[in-house]
Amino acid sequence: MIGVGTNGYATIGARKIGSGYDVPEGVDIRGRYDEEFAKILTKDALQFVVDLQLEFRNHIKYALECRKESKRKYNEGAVPGFDPATRYIREGEWICASVPPAVADRKVEITGPVERKMIINALNSGAKVFMADFEDALSPSWENLMRGQVNLRDAVNGTISFHDKARNRVYKLNDQTAKLFVRPRGWHLPEAHIFIDGEPATGCLVDFGLYFYHNYATFRQTQGAGFGPFFYLPKMEHSREAKIWNNVFEKAEKLAGIEKGSIRATVLIETLPAVFQMDEILYELRDHSVGLNCGRWDYIFSYVKTFQAHPDRLLPDRVLVGMTQHFMRSYSDLLIRTCHGRGVHAMGGMAAQIPIRDDPVANEAAVELVRKDKLREVKAGHDGTWAAHPGLIPACMEIFSNNIGNAPNQMKTVKREDAANLTEEDLIQRPRGVRTMEGLRLNTRVGIQYVAAWLTGSGSVPLYNLMEDAATAEISRVQNWQWLKYGVELDGDGLGVKVTKDLFGRVVEEEMARIESEVGKEKFRKGMYKEACKIFTRQCTAPILDDFLTLDAYNHIVIHYPKISSRL
Incomplete structure (x- = not known):
């Protein structure tokens, strides 16, 4: 809830939001005020x-x-x-x-x-x-x-x-x-x-x-x-x-x-x-x-x-x-x-x-x-x-x-x-190779864990001895989407099995259980794994492929304040 503190600044709880910055005309800053940030967000720099x-x-x-x-x-x-x-x-x-x-x-x-x-x-x-x-x-x-x-x-x-x-x-x-x-x-x-x-x-x-x-x-x-x-x-x-x-x-x-x-x-x-x-x-x-x-x-x-x-x-x-x-x-x-x-x-x-x-x-x-x-x-x-x-x-x-x-x-x-x-x-030229159940599972496991980390402020995440960033998470997302859209028939252990929404739903459920087991119940409970799962699953099953995973996820890390003046 937004109110006005005793010092005259707009606040959320006990935090200043944007109102301490000296800004040019037409500029609204909607992030919290910080003295160190103010040395970056000077009026001349913003201009x-x-x-x-x-x-x-x-x-x-x-x-x-x-x-x-x-x-x-x-x-x-x-x-x-x-x-x-x-x-x-x-x-x-x-x-x-x-x-x-x-x-x-x-x-x-x-x-x-x-x-x-x-x-x-x-x-x-x-x-x-x-x-x-x-x-x-x-x-x-x-x-x-x-x-x-x-x-x-x-x-x-x-x-x-x-x-x-x-x-x-x-x-x-x-x-x-x-x-x-x-x-x-x-x-x-x-x-x-x-x-x-x-x-x-x-x-x-x-x-x-x-x-x-x-x-x-x-x-x-x-x-x-x-x-x-x-x-x-x-x-x-x-x-x-x-x-x-x-x-x-x-x-x-x-x-x-x-x-x-x-x-x-x-x-x-x-x-x-x-x-x-x-x-x-x-x-x-x-x-x-x-x-x-x-x-x-x-x-x-x-x-x-x-x-x-x-x-x-x-x-x-x-x-x-x-x-x-x-x-x-x-x-x-x-x-x-x-x-x-x-x-x-x-x-x-x-x-x-x-x-x-x-x-x-x-x-x-x-x-x-x-x-x-x-x-x-x-x-x-x-x-x-x-x-x-x-x-x-x-x-x-x-x-x-x-x-x-x-x-x-x-x-x-x-x-x-x-x-x-x-x-x-x-x-x-078309790339060659097999499409497997383990590939679908790895995409799902990596994608959900990356989005969970991203939502809590980490954009570079060590997973399974690799450093994952938004690019590798995007591969996981669009590959799952592609296999779902065209009902890919899996090779290897999944021979003859087609990738459907029902199959993907079961994979998501099982991989969420695996993630909880790997990270521990306490970290899983405190993390944003369930929110990440919803975002990643929605992106993989969407009828139209979104251009970027991060555009959707960005809405979950930005605090949307009502428009306020930078100085009250």
Whole structure:
């Protein structure tokens, strides 16, 4: 219940909500007031976000409408392909701006949410780059988002520390740290705690705007002109979306009074339509690009989403959809050829394994899988790779260093000309493998547990010796949806059994019992497993596939206040 406290601020219970912030005209902040957050949500910083929102919101809305139109065409039988109208870009002799020396060597990058301890450990991990994530690895609660901005400001300033009271240990930065990249949310995600002219702000403009405003000057002092800030850009489907980002960067540079090209970004190629737009994406960002990345988990999710109305393109068990599948290997090879032809990095995908501390034999087997995956990447021509856990960095670094040597990357030595003959069919070839009852059960078990963690504020979750994030949860969801929609007949132990709503209902019930057994009754009772089960089940059985699981789940973590003035 909302009331007015004795201090004049609107309150819920004993908490201030939004009303302590000094905001520009037309801005409503609906998250709670916090003195540290107020140092991020200054009037000038918010005005910077407002300027970005007002200039680009219609371009963003148009881009999202174009996504809907493309989906309609795919659902009517079309398949993605190269655009004849932009052939001149793909065949043109142009290159991107030179990669800054500060980030020439990106052999191993670690990723994780913008949590304080995580940031310190990742920057100290020995990786070349840490990608601090506001997107798939973060549950976008008000606390997480604003605390993340505070943490990143302190990290850029070199003052970040964390006192782990349980271990009585203080964490601080080493003398040598990884380079910091930041990934804002995708275009589709709103920020419902900040309203601008009566509508939610665009999440990525909030993430980018607040971080850039508070930190570009420090980057300039410590790195020099043209050396950052650095970003990762997610979820694009078309070069028109890259053009928006390029314009955002140019406006930010102009408002800040810094040289064009100071901001640099790597684009994640993690949607099926985007693989046919890689040259065009780099062309639009050519003054600000430092490469492309194989965002392979979201890419698998996008394959199902793109072909949701194509019953001839059903995925096998998710554990079988790896980089050895023809369409995945083709995607990687084309990305390498494209990036090296344009003078930027071709980054490999995520090693999602985490150390298995209580089983040395199983741990060594898991690390060996990582080594094989990274050896495949480096020999294919990738300049670097991703790891989800600090414990994997030595193995990944060893593989890349042994094969690249003293060179910072492979841009000049590996051109991958054999990828020149890749066709549209190579990039969409049907994946092969079995579909099993265990695959259905694993999807269900992982999906429910991930959503439960996400609802309680954790966006990066260790499950069954893998680090799961929103991308892998999306694979679980859309694969279940696909198998249900087309009544897939299961292989293996489920031979002859078709996936129906009745079967899925029994699987959900049994997997919920298993989850309760695994996590313990007390944790299960206190957690949001039942709420997560409802959300995940509804998404899997919906007649129409939702574009993103997180859009539905977001409604359950945002507190919807009646519209109130930021000052009463």
